Amino acid sequence: xxxxTGLSKxxxxxxxxxxxxxxxxxxxxxxxxxGPSGAGKSTLIRCVNRLVEPTNGSIDLNGVELQRMGSSKxxxxxxxxxxxxxxxxxxxxxxxxxxxxxxxxxxxxxxxxWFRKYPQKDIQEAFRLLxxxxxAHMVNKRADELSGGQRQRVGIARALIQDPELxxxxxxxxSLDPKTSRQIMRLICELCEExxxxxxxxxxxxxxxxxxxxxxxxxxxxQIVFDGEPESLDASVLTQIYGEEDWEATSQNDKANxxxxxxDSDKSEQDGA
Amino acid sequence: MPENTRSSNSPPGSTPPNDVIRQxxxxxxxxxxxxxYGLLILTxxxxxxxxxxxxxxxxxxxxxxxRGWAFVKAFANPDFTSRRTDFIEGMxxxxxxxxxxxxxxxxxxxxxxxxxxxxxxxxxxxxxxxxIIALSRALHEIIVAILMVAxxxxxxxxxxxxxSFATIGFLSKLLAEDIxxxxxxxxxxxxxxxxxxxxxxxxxxxxxxMPRLIGLSIYRLDINFRESAVLGLVGAGGIGxxxxxxxxRYEFDTAAAIIxxxxxxxxxLEYSSSIIRRWVQ
Numbered sequence: 001x002x003x004x005t006g007l008s009k010x011x012x013x014x015x016x017x018x019x020x021x022x023x024x025x026x027x028x029x030x031x032x033x034x035g036p037s038g039a040g041k042s043t044l045i046r047c048v049n050r051l052v053e054p055t056n057g058s059i060d061l062n063g064v065e066l067q068r069m070g071s072s073k074x075x076x077x078x079x080x081x082x083x084x085x086x087x088x089x090x091x092x093x094x095x096x097x098x099x100x101x102x103x104x105x106x107x108x109x110x111x112x113x114w115f116r117k118y119p120q121k122d123i124q125e126a127f128r129l130l131x132x133x134x135x136a137h138m139v140n141k142r143a144d145e146l147s148g149g150q151r152q153r154v155g156i157a158r159a160l161i162q163d164p165e166l167x168x169x170x171x172x173x174x175s176l177d178p179k180t181s182r183q184i185m186r187l188i189c190e191l192c193e194e195x196x197x198x199x200x201x202x203x204x205x206x207x208x209x210x211x212x213x214x215x216x217x218x219x220x221x222x223q224i225v226f227d228g229e230p231e232s233l234d235a236s237v238l239t240q241i242y243g244e245e246d247w248e249a250t251s252q253n254d255k256a257n258x259x260x261x262x263x264d265s266d267k268s269e270q271d272g273a
Numbered sequence: 274m275p276e277n278t279r280s281s282n283s284p285p286g287s288t289p290p291n292d293v294i295r296q297x298x299x300x301x302x303x304x305x306x307x308x309x310y311g312l313l314i315l316t317x318x319x320x321x322x323x324x325x326x327x328x329x330x331x332x333x334x335x336x337x338x339x340r341g342w343a344f345v346k347a348f349a350n351p352d353f354t355s356r357r358t359d360f361i362e363g364m365x366x367x368x369x370x371x372x373x374x375x376x377x378x379x380x381x382x383x384x385x386x387x388x389x390x391x392x393x394x395x396x397x398x399x400x401x402x403x404x405i406i407a408l409s410r411a412l413h414e415i416i417v418a419i420l421m422v423a424x425x426x427x428x429x430x431x432x433x434x435x436x437s438f439a440t441i442g443f444l445s446k447l448l449a450e451d452i453x454x455x456x457x458x459x460x461x462x463x464x465x466x467x468x469x470x471x472x473x474x475x476x477x478x479x480x481x482x483m484p485r486l487i488g489l490s491i492y493r494l495d496i497n498f499r500e501s502a503v504l505g506l507v508g509a510g511g512i513g514x515x516x517x518x519x520x521x522r523y524e525f526d527t528a529a530a531i532i533x534x535x536x537x538x539x540x541x542l543e544y545s546s547s548i549i550r551r552w553v554q
Contacts, residue, residue: 049465079467089462093480102476106467113472155462162466 001026002048002166002198007057009043009222017043019222021057025166028196030189032209032230035219036242041202044219045168048200049081050074062165079106082159084188086171088151090143090158097139099154100126103161122161129157133187149180153187160191167192167199174204181205185212206238347525348533356515356527363505363515364534370429370511371436371497378440378497379490385441386448387474393452402445409442414500418509429510436497436504443496444489451485452478484553491546495539502535 002025009018017040025031033041046052048059050066059066066077082103090099104122105113112118118126130136133153143151152172159167169188173181185201189212192199203209209216210230218226218233218241226237235247289295303309353360388394388402414435421431455478463477505513512531519528 051461051465075467075469077467078465081465083462083465085458085462087458089458091459091463091477091480092456093483094476098476102463102468103466105463105469105472105476110469110471110475113468114475158462158466168465 001062002200003058003060004044004048005058005060007044007047007059008055009040009047009052010055017222018047018054021219021222021224023217023224023227025198025200027198028192029215030192030199030201030213032213032216033200033202033219034204034206034209034216034241037204039219040222041219042170045083045170045200045202048166048168049078049083075106079162080165082162082164082167084152084155084159084167084169084172086174088143088148088155088175090146090151090154092144093142095140095142096130096135096146096154097126099143100130100157100161103158106162125161126157129160132191133157148176149184152176152180152184156184156188156191160195164197167197167201169199169201171202171204173208181208182211189213206233344525344528347529350526351530351533352524352526353530356519356524359515359518360512360527360531363512363531366429367498367501367505367511367513368538370432371494371501374433374436375440375490375494375497377433378437378493379444379486381437382441382444382448383486385445386452387478389445389449390452392455392457393478402449406442406446406449409438410446412438414439414504415507418504418507422508427508427510432501432504432509432511435509436500439500440493440497443493447489448482448486451482455481484550487553488546488550491542491549495542495546498538498542499535502531 002023004021004023007018007021008016010016021040021044033044035041043052047054048061048066050069054067057067061077061081064077066074069077091102094102098116101116101118101122104118108118108122127136127139130139133156135150135153135157138146138150143154146154155172167188172184172188176184185208188199188201191197201209201213210233213230216226216228216230216233217224218237220241225240226233238247239245301309303312385402385405388398389406391399394402417438418431418435421435425431425434459481460473460477463473468476501511502513502516505511505515506517508514512535516528516531519525519531
């Protein structure tokens with residue numbers, strides 16, 4: 001259970017990115033965070049693992065207060081929070097296996113990681129995860145040789161090998177084509193389901209969010225303006241979050257696309273996109 | 274504003290009809306014409322007077338041409354043999370000196386580069402490391418070498434320390450700049466796994482800057498070799514000492530042999546560096 005209370009973030013430039021945000025995510029819930037660019041979505045999830053230092057407020061993950069920790073405790077806490085990024089954020093010149101194993105850095109000592117001598121059970125788990133995301137044949141490929149969809153799968157494996165209690169997912173599909181986007185979203189949601197993981201997913205594609213997540217939170221100018229089920233997200237709510245637009249036309253088109261793409265994507269789930 | 278989004282297809286202002294011919298020219302870098310042409314004229318005037326300030330003694334040039342020609346002619350039949358022992362000794366000393374100083378210089382440069390990267394180091398560390406770099410870069414090798422010869426006496430030890438010191442300024446600065454230009458999200462991703470600082474450097478930064486580090490190191494090896502030829506002139510060891518003796522005795526053919534060898538070695542380094550760089554990319 002992640003509980004965020006009264007979270008605010010003001011950048012040095014004076015921009016108020018988040019204002020008094022309170023939110024709680026129960027175990028196993030996948031939450032979609034939507035909102036226009038600059039609404040504070042990225043800042044919010046980065047405040048949770050303190051890649052961005054919050055100005056005010058408290059963050060509590062399963063009884064552990066994250067915002068008051070010293071750096072060594074914070075490192076321990078970060079191990080249990082997996083993160084998946086928009087541009088995959090793989091280390092380009094490292095191999096797939098090294099990228100996945102880097103998820104264990106918080107658990108192994110410096111020399112073990114320097115010589116790439118990870119414990120056998122970590123290597124076992126890395127292979128298992130690569131099998132699960134369909135990349136077992138790519139182990140020694142360099143990350144920059146992979147396609148977008150494959151990279152994001154490596155990113156997912158890296159986050160999961162941390163054995164996290166929570167996943168923070170920042171625009172996982174923004175750099176992917178529509179089909180791969182759906183496969184990646186499905187994979188993330190399935191894995192959360194399997195492991196009873198809770199997740200916060202920042203996402204621009206509202207139709208995609210509605211398709212996969214259990215709860216949607218709308219952020220606008222650093223404040224929560226909507227919190228509810230995907231079904232209750234209608235044109236008036238979208239207007240409230242993003243501003244005036246002809247919402248009916250877009251969502252109708254999307255429905256037609258959904259019906260078509262969802263059908264055939266199951267078969268090609270493991271094709272590496 | 275709903276009206277705004279809906280009507281975004283029609284342009285806001287009035288558009289002239291299509292048959293009007295509209296001119297376009299790239300705007301000049303300096304907008305004010307008097308400043309633009311003023312600077313140009315000033316530069317030309319300065320150049321005219323500064324060239325006029327050198328007085329050339331043409332009869333001396335005519336005489337010198339002959340000596341210069343003798344030097345150039347010596348390249349046609351370089352003499353590798355008559356000073357063979359000095360030649361081999363000097364070359365070995367130079368090669369050992371340049372390899373040792375490059376390796377030591379690199380090893381010291383890496384921590385300084387990490388400290389001199391503004392996105393990694395806290396302000397006091399940053400300023401300290403930048404100060405070391407500035408000091409090393411401000412002093413030319415020859416000046417450092419004269420000082421080192423004064424401290425350690427004649428010989429390759431002075432040259433070795435000089436070149437190591439010069440390598441630090443060069444490599445740390447350029448490596449720090451590469452670290453500053455790295456991709457932030459890769460660093461963020463490794464940090465979010467709970468990695469320690471050293472692990473973070475090893476996994477997120479090292480892979481990003483490795484090709485540049487290798488390229489710069491080979492380039493520096495090349496520079497150190499060339500410098501080692503000059504350092505001999507002030508007594509800091511290496512082939513430069515042999516070269517200096519050859520000049521003093523007007524043995525241009527031996528000097529030519531030395532210079533040709535230096536050129537050959539630099540070319541080999543240049544060629545191998547391009548191969549290695551292609552391999553690490």
